[in-house]
Structures are given as structure tokens and as C-alpha cells.
Amino acid sequence: MAAALKATALLNTLIAIGHGIKGIEMFVKNQTPVQTLPRATAVPYRIGWFQGCALFSILALLNLRWSTTGLDHTTDKLIAALASGTYICSSYFYRTVGDSAQWPTLVGGIAQIYAAFIV
Template identity: 35%
Template sequence: MANYPLLLATAVAHSVLSLGHTAKGIEQAKHVSLKQVPALLRGTLVAGWYEGSVFFAIIAVLNYKWSTTGLVDGPDKILATLVSALLFGFGANYARIGDKPTAVTLALVGALQALGAKGAAL
């Protein structure tokens, strides 16, 4: 049972981010311009993209846990703060390069993360 529903919603949001990030990575990895990039760099880019997808899945699981326990200690609070900062930072980067839908999505999930964490800090 979720004692902190905003963190449960954040867990769902991160799950959706993980799936969307994977789908976008598959699509972008097929871009013809990547065939001109050296194989090592291309492989690194693709691997990094999937690492990001797994990161979102890990954060989804962590938020699910927090939705039942709250943020019980300093490391929990630091992790939640870092995740929010990461989402806002990458959202700003996507806005800078003109990908507004991704920027808005990351900003919304970052805000949900921050609000959920604030409400669950014990």
C-alpha cells in the first residue's frame, strides 16, 4: 500500500520514462548519420542510451519503495534531490537543443519527484 501516493505516481512516471527512452533510443540508433560515426563511438552512444533506460527503471523501483516507506534517512533524501536535479538539468539541456516535448516531460517528472520527496521526508 502506498503511504506516499506522489512517490507512487513518480514510480509510474519513471517506468514510462524508461520505456520511452528505450523506444527513442532504438529509433535514433537507426539514424543514417550514425553509420558515419566510428564503430567504437557508435557502440558507446547506443550502450549509454540503454544505460539511461535502465537508470530510469532503477529509479522507478526506488520510488516505489519510497512510496511505502518514505524517505527515512539522509541518503534517501540526497538520492531524491539528485534525481530531481538530474531531471531538471537534462530537461534544460533538451530545451536548449530544441526538443521541447522531452524538456517538458523531464521537468514535469522532476517536479513530481521533488514534491513527492518533500511530502515523504521523515
């Protein structure tokens, strides 16, 4: 289980970095239609995007911690289940709009389920 959780921590780190890079491309380089949104919509959109980066980073740190302590608490298992659900639901919604982010988020969800509940 420890190796699978460490691998999931690394995967979460890579997803956080990729998510951040895509956000920089979208918001800093002004390369997407997001720039056409009204300010009242665009600002929360940007904030939410980078909150996603923080979430993936937190999940990476949690998985790294769990690789040494295990998922001993019911709370730990609930966090892992919520992380898996978030990844898989995000993958589905990314797929409905044709976003290539469906694949990393699907892999993230499957890896989280495998590391936390199967191994």
C-alpha cells in the same frame, strides 16, 4: 506522500519505456544521424542511452519502495535530490538542442521534488 511517490514511480516507468522506444528507433531502425558517428563514439553513445533506461527504471523502483517505507534516511533524500537534479539539468540541455524530451524530463524532475520534499 505515498500516493505522490507511487505516481512518480509510474512516471519514471513511462519515461524509461519512452526512452527505450526512442533508443530503438535511433539505433535499431537506423533513422538518425547517430549512424554517421565513428564506431568509437557510436558504441558508448548507445550503451549510455540504454544505461539511461536502466536509471529511470531504478528510480521507478526506488519511488515505489519509498511509497511504503518513506524517505527516512538522509541517503534516500540525497538520491531523490540527485534524481531531481538529473531530470531538471537534462531538461535544460534537451531544450538547448530543441529536443522534445525536455518536457517529460522537466515533469519528472518536478514530480520527484514534489513527491520527495513537498508532500
